[in-house]
Amino acid sequence: MIQMPDFINQLNINREIIQTVVVIPSIILLRWLWLRFYFYRNPDMELEFKRRAMVVSRNLALLVGLIALTAVWATQIQHFALSMVALAAATVLATKELIMCLLGSMMRMITNQYSIGDYVEIANIRGRVVDINMFNTLVIQTGTSSQLTDLSGKTVSFPNSLLLNAPLSRDNVMGNYVVHTFEIPVPIRLDSDTIVPRLEWVLRDYCARYVLDIAQYFEEVKTQKMFVTPTAEPTITRMPRDTSMYCLVVRFASPLNKRLAIQQAILDEFIRIQYLLMSNDDNQ
Structure with missing residues (x-):
């Protein structure tokens, strides 16, 4: 047999x-x-x-x-x-590039740099991560500006080798909360003392419902992970730019899915103020 x-x-x-x-x-x-x-x-x-x-x-x-x-x-x-x-x-x-992609993928897994659903930016590529494999990462792009966070519907992938030699920023490092910052350029002839108080009022009104919860969460993160966490209080800072412009740096903490609505509310209020101030200047 x-x-x-x-x-x-x-x-x-x-x-x-x-x-x-x-x-x-x-x-x-x-x-x-x-x-x-x-x-x-x-x-x-x-x-x-x-x-x-x-x-x-x-x-x-x-x-x-x-x-x-x-x-x-x-x-x-x-x-x-x-x-x-x-x-x-x-x-x-x-196969040097493939090896570097594998090394970048290993580094991402070891350091937990980002995962599915995170908002990241690397090498002028900005978007929300939707797929990760051993060679590249696929993201759905957000707007063309770093101040825009709506998904554009377009996807772009980058090789994981970029993680070895390019800095990567991640928006939602604090989990479901984010500290968001954006700039508003303002003509130098518009008085900031008129603009800033009204913008601060709108900003604090939108953020008031979240500040205490976010501050408590940041303290827990500081204790558990020993992170240096930022303050949850919203702020508007005036920064000189050149002889014709200055900029207002708006910074606030909010839930990840609310930051764009708060930013848009601030921009809408600024546009209204700017229109009124410029109209008054033209009438004088």
Whole structure:
């Protein structure tokens, strides 16, 4: 009677190929079963968390698959590497960008720089993260200006290698709250003593309902994570720019989904004040 190992040898089937054929479908099946079980246990989960679970499980499955295949083909890889040292060196040079992308992805996972749903800006790319893999990050762009946070509907991806050599800013480092800052350029002939008090009144009116909760949350973050947290009180600072303009720097803390509405309210009030002041100047 022919034993199974002898039968396999007679078919001249490589053991590594059989293991590969078993490993890959197994990982895919386990990921699918885990997602089904996870979504079944959490039927009311928000779309953002479902998306995050899918991305994390996909990246984890890919990582496990790479480790498993490396273990399966370790002997063959070792023989190939010993016999093809020059080719391996050339391959490393040719795949330098891919290696840097993998290193950037590893650094992101280790340092937890950002995750799905975060607002980030890097190398003039600004948007909300919707997908992350081992080589690049996909974001939905926000407006063309850093003062705009509405999603434009356009997506752009950047290689994870950028994380190694470009500074990255993240808006919602404080979780569901954000400290938002924007500038308003003002003609030098408009009196800031007339403009600032009215803008401060609107700003404090919008932020009053959030200040105490945000201040308490910032104190908890300071205690738990030992972060140096900013103040939750809204402020407007006057800054000189040149002989024809000065700017008002508006800074406030708010829930992440309210910052654009508060910013727009301040800008609307400023436009009204500016119109009245300029109209009075023209009438004089």
